[in-house]
Amino acid sequence: MKAIALTSFGIPGTLEELEVPVPALTDTQVLVEMQASSINPADIQLRSGAILQSPMADKFPVQLPLILGIDVAGVVKEVGAKVSYFKPGDRVMGMVPMGSYMDYVAVEEDHLAVIPESLSFEEAGAAPTVALTAWQSLFEHGRLQPGQRILIQAGAGGVGHAAVQLAKQHGAYVIATAREHNHDFVKQLGADEVLDYTKVDFATQITEPVDLVLDSAKDTATFGTGLPGEIGEKNYSVIKDGGTYVSVVAFAIDQHPTVRGINTRFFQAIPNRSDFEAIVHHMQEGKLNIHIEETYPFTAEGLIQAYRKSEAQQKRGKVIISKNMR
Template identity: 45%
Template structure:
């Protein structure tokens, strides 16, 4: 099968197109003919060798990619909720920058025919990260005030929509060019982080979602109510940092479940949750090098998709 691989850590030029063996699967997994996937910031971080302690590559060549949407080709004996030929979406166990990928049966859900593969292939990783940040770790409740950093980004733009579905008051940070986009997603207040120090204008929020590497946690703590919480996907020692400020810090580890994907799917069907795809790239080394270069600007609005098949 055709795949985009890396043979070592490095810049986007290490991405190479090659023919590789179709991945093997076990009784608890399915083999999916991938139609669409996407580029996530973690992909470029893994490629560059920046997150080896958390996401080590044990063997090269390595296929990147988390998201998948496609058609089930083979089903493990213990998987009962899907069958050959079903449309599905979710997370891959093997890399998804490839024509075929393996997924755990617990980490895929059926995809209805009225939703596109490109849409579904761009959503799982960011939607599950937003879900776990808001609900499993953040325990967001109706009427609470939440500050979401990076509101126009992949996780951020989904988190805004999910928080509004819960009935929260949403404050989001974004550059001025993304303010109208953020408001259309439902944000109640928008702060231009390039012009204003958010910690000088925001007060008494119940939760801060920390999606930005290098953001000073003292500033996040400053805007919280007493006993509020900072939920971070980028700062593993957040609990230790926040303890001195009489607030709570929680580091998110995503452990997805099929039921969460099914709820996300329901929101997509009802058009209450929409993923914004800024650009779609074909499965080629030149295109994926461009996509990785773009994602590393850290100014991508929404997601970058990869279409593997028509």
């Protein structure tokens, strides 16, 4: 079967088409014929090799050639002996630890959810990682309540644009940061206020403290140390005493001294069918729309172009690859 693999670190031309065996299933896995997948920040950092020079390197023991990709949407072709929830022919979406850029992907049963005919594979392939991260950030770790105030950093990005919608649907007052050209986009998602962090000090613009900050903004200092950088320190300044700071970028935030009783948490999304089913329901009901900025074909050149687009600052939402794109 076809797979598209990283054969050397760096940018741009490091992805090649390879022939690899179809994965052998364990008893608890499902074989999915991939129809669509997407690009997430961890994929970009691995592709460039930057993550291997960071304190996170030990969490990514990699060997080339490396098949990237976390999200998958497609059709069930085969199920393991102990799989009871899915059957061949089911349309599904979900996540794998790594390696979705190939024709067939082995996925744990609990890391998938059935998708309705009303959702395209492209919509479903864009959703899993960013929607699950936003969902768990807000409701599991942030414990967001209706009427609370929340600051969402990088509101036009993958996680951010999903979080803006979910927080607003939940009855929160939503403040988001985004570049000026994305302000209308983020407001249409439901944000009550949008601040251009490149032109104003957002910390001085927020006059009433927020209950929760969700930070998915890129910060070079944070990536290098795992500790909150300049953006992170400003985040602390706008959170009320005893509030909550959830970061998906500051992996060492628990080592930061406690500030005014603020609860801090770094996490990475943990896939599970229950959360995925809730996300699918929200998408089906039109309460959550994952914005697809661009779609590229499932070829080596298509994936290279997709990564170039993902690495550009103009991107909104998600960039995906699809077998339906020629």
